[in-house]
Amino acid sequence: MSKSVLITGATRGIGLALAQKYVEDGDLVLVGTRDLNRGLDVVDELRDNGGQARLLQIDLMDHGSVMQAGQWIGEQFGKLDLLINNAGVFDDHDIQASHEDSESLHQTFDVNVLGTYLVTQQMLPWLEAANDGMVISMSDELATFANFAASTPTTGLGQRISRMGVNAMTVLLQNELRGNVHFRAVTPGPIASNPARKGAPVATAVDLIQKIDQHKDSDWDGKLIGPSGILPF
Numbered sequence: 547m548s549k550s551v552l553i554t555g556a557t558r559g560i561g562l563a564l565a566q567k568y569v570e571d572g573d574l575v576l577v578g579t580r581d582l583n584r585g586l587d588v589v590d591e592l593r594d595n596g597g598q599a600r601l602l603q604i605d606l607m608d609h610g611s612v613m614q615a616g617q618w619i620g621e622q623f624g625k626l627d628l629l630i631n632n633a634g635v636f637d638d639h640d641i642q643a644s645h646e647d648s649e650s651l652h653q654t655f656d657v658n659v660l661g662t663y664l665v666t667q668q669m670l671p672w673l674e675a676a677n678d679g680m681v682i683s684m685s686d687e688l689a690t691f692a693n694f695a696a697s698t699p700t701t702g703l704g705q706r707i708s709r710m711g712v713n714a715m716t717v718l719l720q721n722e723l724r725g726n727v728h729f730r731a732v733t734p735g736p737i738a739s740n741p742a743r744k745g746a747p748v749a750t751a752v753d754l755i756q757k758i759d760q761h762k763d764s765d766w767d768g769k770l771i772g773p774s775g776i777l778p779f
């Protein structure tokens with residue numbers, strides 16, 4: 547059955563590939579973007595291919611835009627089946643833990659933690675109104691204490707702390723709202739989402755997210771899911 551899917555950061559990379567795939571599957575995609583012009587181009591392209599798509603301006607650093615997006619979804623649809631918290635920043639992958647700068651850390655936390663939380667919070671009434679509403683949030687397997695024990699790289703501290711925040715959010719919201727909405731964090735591994743990035747094809751991340759979406763059993767609720775299944779926090 548066709549469902550409504552809000553994807554943040556849906557104009558490039560994994561977010562765009564997700565939008566294309568969900569539209570192809572016959573779902574209604576709400577293209578979340580901070581850039582209206584690029585968003586319009588994406589919506590036009592999705593519609594030209596016969597799909598259902600709507601534009602939704604969401605800048606995770608502009609809390610007013612997040613509130614307005616929540617209000618708009620309530621007025622237009624009164625429910626939301628799936629929220630994919632895809633938008634995020636990862637600017638410090640080459641920076642050693644002892645060399646982070648405060649501006650970059652602020653932006654990382656503002657977008658990846660606070661912005662992701664506020665979007666989720668604003669969509670909760672509409673996710674609860676849906677049957678089997680679900681939130682899938684981008685995380686990282688390097689952002690777990692289980693992984694810190696191993697000899698992992700000592701770079702990307704901001705990204706990793708911020709994704710630990712996403713993991714915590716996933717568990718706490720799930721514990722509070724058990725039975726109403728499914729909350730899951732996803733770690734697709736390195737993905738070649740642009741030509742400069744090494745990793746698996748974008749389709750790998752899309753397939754994993756769709757597998758998580760289709761898995762309605764509660765054993766994946768409040769968990770971090772990678773290609774091999776549940777990963778320890």
Ligand SMILES: NC(=O)c1ccc[n+]([C@@H]2O[C@H](COP(=O)([O-])OP(=O)(O)OC[C@H]3O[C@@H](n4cnc5c(N)ncnc54)[C@H](OP(=O)(O)O)[C@@H]3O)[C@@H](O)[C@H]2O)c1
Nearest residue numbers: 555558559560580605606607632633634636684736737739
């Ligand atoms: N690629 C990987 O290997 C990998 C692995 C694990 C997790 N992830 C995470 O998965 C997500 C998608 O990955 P990707 O490689 O496709 O990332 P990407 O190419 O860097 O795209 C990031 C997306 O987030 C959006 N964004 C950034 N700041 C925003 C803000 N303040 N408000 C709204 N949107 C904002 C960007 O919008 P603009 O186009 O406007 O800049 C863009 O659409 C990211 O959160 C990333 O950190 C990626």
